[in-house]
Amino acid sequence: MLAYSTYSEAGGVGKTTTAANLAVAHARAGLNPLVVPLDPQDGDLSRLFGVDDQRTEPVDNIVRHMIRRPKGEFDALVRTVEGVDIIPEHNMLSDLAEYLQREKEQSEAMGEAFGVHAQLLRVLREAGVPKTYDVLICDPPATEGPHLYNAINATRSLVIPVEPSAKGQAAVEGLEELVGGFEEQLDVEVGVLAAIPMGFKNTRDQRSILDGIDYPVPEIVGERASLMEGCWMQQCSAFEYVREHRERRRDYEIDTLAQFDRLARHLEREVGLEAPNPPEPGDVDHEVMTV
Amino acid sequence: MTGMKQGAGENPFAEDADSDDDPNMDADVDSESPDPESEQSTETEREPMRIPYKYRRDGVQEGRNRVPLFLQPETKTAERETLRDLEDHFGDSVSLTDLREALVLVGLEHADEVEAQLEEWGYGMTFE
Numbered sequence: 001m002l003a004y005s006t007y008s009e010a011g012g013v014g015k016t017t018t019a020a021n022l023a024v025a026h027a028r029a030g031l032n033p034l035v036v037p038l039d040p041q042d043g044d045l046s047r048l049f050g051v052d053d054q055r056t057e058p059v060d061n062i063v064r065h066m067i068r069r070p071k072g073e074f075d076a077l078v079r080t081v082e083g084v085d086i087i088p089e090h091n092m093l094s095d096l097a098e099y100l101q102r103e104k105e106q107s108e109a110m111g112e113a114f115g116v117h118a119q120l121l122r123v124l125r126e127a128g129v130p131k132t133y134d135v136l137i138c139d140p141p142a143t144e145g146p147h148l149y150n151a152i153n154a155t156r157s158l159v160i161p162v163e164p165s166a167k168g169q170a171a172v173e174g175l176e177e178l179v180g181g182f183e184e185q186l187d188v189e190v191g192v193l194a195a196i197p198m199g200f201k202n203t204r205d206q207r208s209i210l211d212g213i214d215y216p217v218p219e220i221v222g223e224r225a226s227l228m229e230g231c232w233m234q235q236c237s238a239f240e241y242v243r244e245h246r247e248r249r250r251d252y253e254i255d256t257l258a259q260f261d262r263l264a265r266h267l268e269r270e271v272g273l274e275a276p277n278p279p280e281p282g283d284v285d286h287e288v289m290t291v
Numbered sequence: 292m293t294g295m296k297q298g299a300g301e302n303p304f305a306e307d308a309d310s311d312d313d314p315n316m317d318a319d320v321d322s323e324s325p326d327p328e329s330e331q332s333t334e335t336e337r338e339p340m341r342i343p344y345k346y347r348r349d350g351v352q353e354g355r356n357r358v359p360l361f362l363q364p365e366t367k368t369a370e371r372e373t374l375r376d377l378e379d380h381f382g383d384s385v386s387l388t389d390l391r392e393a394l395v396l397v398g399l400e401h402a403d404e405v406e407a408q409l410e411e412w413g414y415g416m417t418f419e
Contacts, residue, residue: 003302157300188300
């Protein structure tokens with residue numbers, strides 16, 4: 001199974017749209033992806049795909065499973081959109097740290113260990129996710145805390161959308177520190193599958209910053225504000241948006257879709273995963289095989 | 292800027308994950324161990340075959356006590372490079388915890404070089 005978390009230091013870089021469009025790109029190629037978004041804020045992946053209708057309801061959700069208080073089966077949490085299985089975000093995520101801490105104290109009082117940063121991994125393992133799914137994508141918030149740590153621990157690989165600016169460069173360096181500390185604490189090894197410069201305008205400064213990125217940069221995505229805004233408006237992926245909501249197809253938008261397709265292939269190759277039905281990159285009308 | 296590995300990290304769902312299944316980020320509890328057996332092979336006496344430590348334990352922390360370690364950035368980088376080289380050599384992932392203990396053990400065998408390093412940091416300076 002290919003597993004990765006999308007990470008970017010700040011909003012607006014396109015972390016969530018990257019996770020969403022990569023998930024759809026994997027699904028288009030006939031793979032079975034699961035997306036676990038963990039952002040406690042609105043404007044998250046569940047909203048993008050329109051599966052956030054119950055986030056304030058007292059329903060079963062990922063947090064309950066992480067603190068060993070599930071109300072039902074893991075599979076019952078799943079919502080499917082555009083061939084992608086999603087575990088919707090819930091408002092309980094806002095207090096995740098507190099819930100985990102309380103559970104830890106409770107467990108320790110009983111003489112058991114409870115790793116607060118290993119709970120998502122435990123839930124996914126127990127649910128048999130590696131057997132059911134080909135791809136696991138976590139979309140955690142960038143702030144340091146249990147959401148991010150649980151995601152990194154459950155995937156051990158990162159995809160980093162990065163703003164090609166001094167700020168973006170500082171963010172990547174900050175991430176190194178954060179992950180380095182994390183690796184030592186947990187004794188795990190985290191890898192970076194790809195850095196994806198987003199909103200590239202090809203200035204000299206930007207080019208020099210790209211040269212400073214030490215990770216694989218399989219694609220450089222240009223400024224696609226209008227396309228991404230359209231996705232949020234219509235609550236769908238960029239593939240669906242261009243196919244269903246654009247009156248005419250714009251070449252540069254098709255190019256961006258092709259980039260997501262190629263990125264998905266790159267990430268799959270990194271772990272030796274072969275998609276059964278890969279589309280011609282950017283082929284909007286590619287028929288998705290459903291098994 | 293080469294802190295993290297390029298490419299995929301380890302497989303979090305590997306059955307034989309070498310890392311703790313139930314890691315405790317903020318654990319300061321020493322792992323309980325009766326008495327960690329010394330792993331140094333003695334060349335003088337032929338020992339009967341026994342299962343190497345790596346395969347005997349349930350997790351990398353088994354039989355070890357936690358000690359905090361503070362490293363300068365360049366040391367950490369060098370350590371990482373060594374880890375990569377060893378992984379290439381063994382064609383297998385090498386646990387950072389194992390590497391560190393190996394570094395300490397080997398360092399203990401090289402007192403002169405350790406002394407020289409400390410002198411480089413200013414030990415043994417006299418101010419007269």
